[in-house]
Amino acid sequence: MTAAPTIQAIPAGAWPGYLDCLDEADEYAAVEVATGLLDVGVPAERVLLDLVAPAQAEVGERWARNEWSVAQEHAATHISERVVAAVAAYANPRPTRGRIVVACMDGEWHALPPRLVAEVLRLRGWQVTFLGASVPAAHLVSYLHRHDAHAVALACALPMRLPYAHRMVEACRRVDVPVVVGGRGFGADGRWARRLGVAWAPDAPTAADLVADERALRRVPPADLAHLADDEYAGLVRRRGELIDEALADLRERHPSARDYTPNQLDSTVSDLGHIVDFLAAALYVDDGTLFTEFVDWLVEILTSRGVPAPVLGSTLEHYGRVLRDFPRAARFLVAAGSSVTAGGPGVR
Ligand code: B12
Structure with a gap:
């Protein structure tokens, strides 16, 4: 008897075909591409990590370049979720190891990345409980009290959620369950996880x-957050609402066209002004101005692709700098990010 052929990697042709399925919102064809690969022997882990994951990253790029609407992104993400479910059902592993609880940080809605991690853990024999998006710390802890977990895996896709991430990590520690974190929110090299004193993994494997x-999981240097004693983070968070209102008034004053924004434009503007405060707060929390500069560079690209000129953002950063002059760290981060905007930012053409 000859064994079925086993292809260890995703064939080059599968990738554009799969993206076309997402583009056309054809979930049946997308599931067929994935299960077809499983049929020819591609391991389920490879299908999840080398087909679904990079396709999602491409979805994000297309949204960022304003080529795909939010609706197209949502449709594609829904299909990816279906594909993950189909791959999981096809592989159908039985648990032989302890329980791992996988969850998103409070306020974190990017549930698909940790879902991929959850499925990879399952494929490797763990019994996984996937709690999904935005799990409040208190609820996670009471869940851990009731179920004997070997470890918790916590996901954070947006750096602005890092202060919450820290609270959740601490909450898990109080019930003595070791934690591993992951996701883009901890920085490409996991440097913000190190600052929070928690084990970090760049990917599912x-x-x-x-x-x-377990020893490696517990053997991490403690958090390094002495800078929080200056109270800048807490002060900024307390003033969040007032800061956003003032920044909007300043924007309307300096750029009269902002007075005629449609309700949708106004919504996006208020949301952006809030993100600026939240990312600045997160940068203060981990005491790393590059977190804020990276965010501002990203925002410049997003705004530019939607026809909003970078100087509008520059003047808002100057405004925040003026009203936060009693916050020396924040003022420094704002100046550094402002110079990046003036210099054009890495991605601005
Ligand atoms: C789909 C999507 C959404 C969906 C999520 C739905 C869902 N069910 O997941 C929705 C619509 C909810 C969403 C909302 C938003 N999103 Co979004 N989203 C995405 C998108 C396109 C794909 C996410 C994904 O599935 N990635 C695929 C995974 C596999 O990639 P990955 O993160 O690299 O994962 C690997 C590792 O990081 C690691 N890993 C990941 N998680 C974990 C967890 C653990 C525990 C471990 C150990 C490892 C680990 O392992 C993975 C596999 O190896 C990304 C683009 C992107 N590049 O990811 C944007 C993206 C993350 N979103 C972005 C933004 C800005 C937002 C919003 C703020 C938009 C808005 N204005 O409202 C909101 C914020 C919502 C919130 N509060 O959470 C930005 C973030 C930019 C930034 N500066 O931080 C991105 C990068 C898009 C972009 N190109 O600009 N989003």
Whole structure:
């Protein structure tokens, strides 16, 4: 008897075909591409990590370039969720190891990345409980009290959620369950996880290796947050609403066209002004101005692709700098990010 052929990697042709399925919102064809790969022997883990994950990153790029609407992004993400479910059902592994609880930080709605991690852990024999998006810390802890978990894997896709991430990590520690974190929110090299004193994995396979080594999971240097004693983070968070209102008034004053914004434009503007405060607060929390500059560079690209000129953002950063002059760290971060805007930012053409 000859064994079925086993292809270890995704064939080059599968990728554009799969993206076309997402583009055309054809969930049946997308599921067929994925299960077709499983049929020819591609391991389920490869389908999840080398097909679904990079396709989602491409979805994000298309949205960022304003080529795809929010609706197209939502449709594509829904299809990816269907594909993940189909791959999981096809592989159908039985647990042989302890329980890992996988959850998103409070306020974090990017549930698909940790879902991929959850499925990889499952494929490697763990019994996984996936709690999904935005899990409040208190609820996570009471869940951990009731279920004996070997470890918790916490996801954060947006750096602005890092202060919440820290609270959740601390809450898990109080019930003595080791934690591994992951997702784009911790920085490409995980440097903000190190600042928060928690084990970090860049990807699902590394997370799987880490949870299998409980000592490594617990052997992490403690959090390094002495800078929080200056109260800048807490002060900024307390003034969040007032800061956004004032920044909007300043914007209307300096750029009269902003007075005629449609309700949708106004919504996006208020949301952007809030994100500026939230990312600045997160940068203060981990005491790293590059967190804020990276966010501002990203925002310049988003706004430019939607026809909003970068100087509008520059003047808002100057405004925040003026009203936050008693916050020396914040003022420094704002100046650094402002110079990046003036210089054109890395992605601005
Ligand atoms: C789909 C999507 C959404 C969906 C999420 C739905 C869902 N069910 O997940 C929705 C519509 C909710 C959404 C909302 C928003 N999103 Co969004 N989203 C995305 C998108 C396109 C795909 C996410 C994804 O599935 N990625 C695929 C995974 C596999 O990639 P990954 O993160 O690299 O994951 C790997 C590792 O990081 C690691 N990992 C990931 N998580 C974890 C967890 C653990 C525990 C471990 C160990 C490892 C680990 O392992 C993974 C596999 O190896 C990304 C683009 C992108 N590049 O990711 C934007 C993106 C993350 N979103 C973005 C933004 C800005 C937002 C919004 C703020 C938009 C808005 N204005 O409202 C909101 C914020 C909502 C919130 N509060 O959480 C930006 C973030 C930019 C930034 N500066 O931080 C991105 C990058 C888009 C872009 N190109 O600009 N989004």
